[in-house]
Amino acid sequence: MKPLRITFLLPHAGLSGGIRVVAIYAQHLQQRGHSVTIVSTPLPTPTLKQRLAAACRGHWLPRKTPHGPSHLDNLDLDWRILDTLRPITNKDVPDADVVVATWWETADWMMNLHPDKGTPVYFCQGFKETDSPGLEATYHLPIPKITVSQWVADNLRSINNDHPITIIPNAVDTQRFARNTSTPRNPLQLGMVYAHVSIKGCDIALDACERVRRSGLPVTLTTFGNDRIDPDTIQPWQTHTTQPPQQDIPSLYAASHAWLFPSRAEGFGLPILEAMACRTPVIGTPAGAAPELIGQGGGILVPHEDPQAMADAILRICNMPDHEWQAMADAAYQTATSYTWDDATDRFEQALATAARS
DSSP, X not given: OOOOEEEEEESSOOSOHHHHHHHHHHHHHHHTTOEXXXXXXXXXXXXXXXXXXXXXXXXXXXXXXXXXXOTTTXXXXXXXXXXXXXXXXXXXXXXXXXXXXXXXXXXXXXXXXXXXXXXXXXXXXXXXXXXXXXXXXHHTOSXXXXXXXXXXXXXXXXXXXXXXXXXXXXXXXXXXXXXXXXXXXXXXXXXXXXXXXXXXXXXXXXXXXXXXXXXXOOOEEEEEESSOOOTXXXXXXXXXXXXXOGGGHHHHHHTOSEEEEOOSSOSOOHHHHHHHHTTOOEEEOSOTTHHHHHTTTSXXXXXXXXXXXXXXXXXXXXTSOHHHHHHHHHHHHHHHHSSOHHHHHHHHHHHHHHHHHO
């Protein structure tokens, strides 16, 4: 394949799963000989009101917010961060064969770029993640779209079926996410990625754990995520780590007897594969790619908005005979390892090459 000049347009490049996916593709494509540039926006500068409110709580916000940690840190990539929070324009973007928007705002900005900046492609990793008024208009853009799950593709086609949509599921780094045999597994420990936003459904999982404990099984819950939890509101049977070092995350998956995925809506659901790669069965709702992944036997699917069904699934897994649990853990591992990032990059690379030729 002829080497391509590829530009990815990103919002603030932090520690979200979507940013990690872009970072992986950028690395793999560059290793295959393509020229890759990433252009992203900075964090918003705190307003005076926000700084005063933080000061009243005993915290001090800088006038100019630092960029913060990112999945792009320490990668040998051409990564350009705008000086101020504003739309990405022609002056920020090199000439290329293809330009890839990775968020609805960047898709909107991309359509105003000169044709020399590349054929536009919309990498849509979610569906209606926000109620921003300009979001749905980007789903009508007359350009090729790449997405990560059948659920997202079906929703996009329900709005606009006039342009090609390519489904390329995510994979997982099975060298990084692997169970270290020295990590003890607690048969009463559950795990979950925690976030305050309602769409992640953490309230459902917490309710389910409460129900299990009331039934007499003293499960505990280990959570991690980018959000902090007020010590006054955390459950006594819950431990939480805010932004743990990336190298520590696999051990959190591996130490749990089951992983909870309670999302109300999701583009894909990377924690499902990450837990499965650590041989941890997943109890999840049918959001994102969960039906395809959990449906292969490595966990239990439960309905949305049903904490009792999740509690029943927890009880079922925690009370399984060892050989049944091991069979489910093996099925989870098989699901995680049957499809690699090289497989995904083959398909992503082909989709970009096809767009560049159009």
